[in-house]
Amino acid sequence: MNKINTINRRKFLGYFGCCACSIIIPSCTNAPITQRRQLKLIPESTLNRQAAQLYERVKSKTKLSDDKKQLEEIREIGSRIENAVSTYFYSVGKPDPTYNFQWEYILVDNDKILNAWCMPGGKIAVYTGILKVTKNKHGLAAVMGHEIAHAVAKHSIERASRALILNVGTAAIDIFSGGAISRTQQTTGVDVAGMLRHFGIDNPFGRKQEREADYLGLIFSSLAGYDIRESVEIWKRMKNEYKGQEPPEWMSTHPSSAKRIESLKNWIPEIIITYPPIVKSG
Numbered sequence: 465m466n467k468i469n470t471i472n473r474r475k476f477l478g479y480f481g482c483c484a485c486s487i488i489i490p491s492c493t494n495a496p497i498t499q500r501r502q503l504k505l506i507p508e509s510t511l512n513r514q515a516a517q518l519y520e521r522v523k524s525k526t527k528l529s530d531d532k533k534q535l536e537e538i539r540e541i542g543s544r545i546e547n548a549v550s551t552y553f554y555s556v557g558k559p560d561p562t563y564n565f566q567w568e569y570i571l572v573d574n575d576k577i578l579n580a581w582c583m584p585g586g587k588i589a590v591y592t593g594i595l596k597v598t599k600n601k602h603g604l605a606a607v608m609g610h611e612i613a614h615a616v617a618k619h620s621i622e623r624a625s626r627a628l629i630l631n632v633g634t635a636a637i638d639i640f641s642g643g644a645i646s647r648t649q650q651t652t653g654v655d656v657a658g659m660l661r662h663f664g665i666d667n668p669f670g671r672k673q674e675r676e677a678d679y680l681g682l683i684f685s686s687l688a689g690y691d692i693r694e695s696v697e698i699w700k701r702m703k704n705e706y707k708g709q710e711p712p713e714w715m716s717t718h719p720s721s722a723k724r725i726e727s728l729k730n731w732i733p734e735i736i737i738t739y740p741p742i743v744k745s746g
């Protein structure tokens with residue numbers, strides 16, 4: 465363990481040394497649409513590359529559903545949201561935050577997990593368990609919109625950057641050096657859940673990021689032509705499914721689900737008017 469840590473630290477310091485300019489000077493940018501200030505110290509390309517590697521591992525080590533029709537629906541919703549996001553940013557003359565994404569979708573065969581995630585760079589997984597809550601394409605679009613919003617707003621970069629500054633634990637260094645994947649493989653073989661945890665994919669994002677993903681998710685689903693009022697309904701159904709148990713990331717309790725539903729209800733009328741469908745409905 466110590467030896468591996470030392471190697472990681474050395475790799476990390478090496479990286480730090482050769483790219484000092486881009487790393488030491490704090491890089492502050494604004495989140496798309498909300499304009500929230502964000503600290504980004506880690507190159508997006510590094511994180512996307514790591515995510516793509518991990519996604520390959522997930523694909524090879526997880527039982528994927530053979531329900532082609534369902535996967536097709538996921539891809540259809542995803543591609544509508546992809547187009548909506550790119551078209552929107554083009555239409556307002558802003559750089560497309562997804563220009564370097566390589567979108568991909570999988571349906572994981574696990575009825576017990578009520579979850580979905582989108583890794584940096586647009587690598588998406590939906591678990592069959594969440595389909596009983598999403599129920600229809602509008603519900604699924606709401607969940608996917610939320611997850612895609614985390615990636616579009618680069619929340620993983622922000623989180624890794626903060627961890628780097630605080631120097632707590634090795635998570636950021638792992639992501640930086642590729643240790644997250646290599647070390648987990650060394651210690652546990654093929655523990656995909658462990659790798660996801662190291663990468664920070666299935667941990668709750670911070671309160672501001674969750675709120676931002678809710679807001680942006682509604683905007684992207686609306687732009688893609690889905691009925692965003694369904695988001696309130698799936699939150700209610702999700703609450704029923706869990707009944708006091710620990711909810712998954714996207715149903716994170718901060719802010720509380722009641723408060724979250726209230727925020728969604730407040731945003732929906734304005735978003736429907738301000739962000740009407742930008743891609744053809746079908």
Ligand SMILES: [Zn+2]
Pocket residue numbers: 610611614669674677713714715
């Ligand atoms: Zn979330």
